Amino acid sequence: MDWLLPVSRPGETPVRALTIAGSDSGGGAGIQADMRTMSLCGVHGCVAVAAVTVQNSVGVTGVHEIPPETVAAQIRSVVTDIGVGAAKTGMLSSAPIIEAVVAECADLGIGNTGRGQKIPLVVDPVAASMHGDPLLRSDALDALRDLLIPQATIVTPNLDEVRLLTGINVVDSETQAHAAEKLLELGAEWALIKGGHLRSSAESRDLLTNGTERHELTSYRVQTGNDHGGGDTLAAATACALAHGYSVPGAVTFAKRWVTKCLESAYPLGAGHGPVSPLWRLLPLGS
Numbered sequence: 001m002d003w004l005l006p007v008s009r010p011g012e013t014p015v016r017a018l019t020i021a022g023s024d025s026g027g028g029a030g031i032q033a034d035m036r037t038m039s040l041c042g043v044h045g046c047v048a049v050a051a052v053t054v055q056n057s058v059g060v061t062g063v064h065e066i067p068p069e070t071v072a073a074q075i076r077s078v079v080t081d082i083g084v085g086a087a088k089t090g091m092l093s094s095a096p097i098i099e100a101v102v103a104e105c106a107d108l109g110i111g112n113t114g115r116g117q118k119i120p121l122v123v124d125p126v127a128a129s130m131h132g133d134p135l136l137r138s139d140a141l142d143a144l145r146d147l148l149i150p151q152a153t154i155v156t157p158n159l160d161e162v163r164l165l166t167g168i169n170v171v172d173s174e175t176q177a178h179a180a181e182k183l184l185e186l187g188a189e190w191a192l193i194k195g196g197h198l199r200s201s202a203e204s205r206d207l208l209t210n211g212t213e214r215h216e217l218t219s220y221r222v223q224t225g226n227d228h229g230g231g232d233t234l235a236a237a238t239a240c241a242l243a244h245g246y247s248v249p250g251a252v253t254f255a256k257r258w259v260t261k262c263l264e265s266a267y268p269l270g271a272g273h274g275p276v277s278p279l280w281r282l283l284p285l286g287s
């Protein structure tokens with residue numbers, strides 16, 4: 001296990017990954033965070049835009065949804081031509097978009113399709129921005145829980161999303177383990193319960209399990225208010241490592257280290273929360 005993924009040589013086609021998510025005009029989260037992560041992980045990122053948000057460091061003031069058939073067409077277009085080693089979902093906004101994504105991914109062999117898994121699928125069940133603004137319609141929760149999560153190779157909720165999906169309020173490691181069991185019962189192959197929002201803890205401890213294996217991923221708590229896009233970055237880095245053929249525990253171990261480095265180099269932006277940043281990757285070695 002290393003800090004970095006293998007990088008292709010100039011002129012060689014790199015490993016590819018697909019993000020199916022929303023755009024953040026502030027550039028901190030969503031598709032922009034995914035693409036930044038993929039680029040700096042040395043992976044070519046492909047995009048299926050599901051929604052455009054009007055967003056800055058303070059909050060979200062508008063959402064424009066892309067027609068479901070256009071979301072599905074973007075997925076098909078890149079998977080059938082460019083090919084991807086893994087895919088990731090973020091903000092999907094509505095039930096019709098989720099239904100279209102689920103159908104297209106099933107047809108293309110992305111995630112648990114019931115016909116054997118071909119391309120791993122990371123499902124980040126984005127429901128709201130860190131400012132508390134909704135990114136998922138309330139009537140889309142059932143589609144997320146009943147259609148998309150069963151297709152997930154790994155589902156990566158934060159504690160608010162865990163509460164929405166399972167009704168469980170995670171306050172300690174026991175409730176975190178109970179919530180993970182509930183998510184596996186919904187059909188995900190692996191569940192990663194992120195502990196980033198347990199701000200009372202001195203550590204940031206995530207629990208990864210598939211029901212038989214259990215891994216605790218712990219980092220010290222980085223003291224920063226600039227943590228916008230942390231969940232997207234973790235999920236995108238996981239997708240990058242999966243696209244490279246890592247196992248799920250190996251991919252999440254890589255991604256946890258990656259996001260911790262990105263939290264350490266997060267920067268202020270605007271009047272609200274700045275983004276986590278992978279720009280440490282561009283610094284000269286040893287600095």
Ligand SMILES: Nc1ncnc2c1ncn2[C@@H]1O[C@H](COP(=O)(O)OP(=O)(O)OP(=O)(O)O)[C@@H](O)[C@H]1O
Pocket residue numbers: 029129130157158159194195196197204205206219220221222223224227228229230231232233234256259260263
């Ligand atoms: N202050 C922190 N220090 C260290 N690790 C953190 C901190 N905050 C979050 N993390 C870690 O970052 C990752 C993302 O977790 P988080 O719970 O913030 O996701 P999220 O709420 O989905 O993010 P966002 O909605 O802002 O994209 C997890 O691995 C979590 O443990």
Ligand SMILES: Cc1ncc(CO)c(N)n1
Pocket residue numbers: 021022023024029030031053055090091126128129130135228229230231232
């Ligand atoms: C578009 C978008 N996706 C995801 C998040 C959550 O980080 C956000 N704030 N905005």
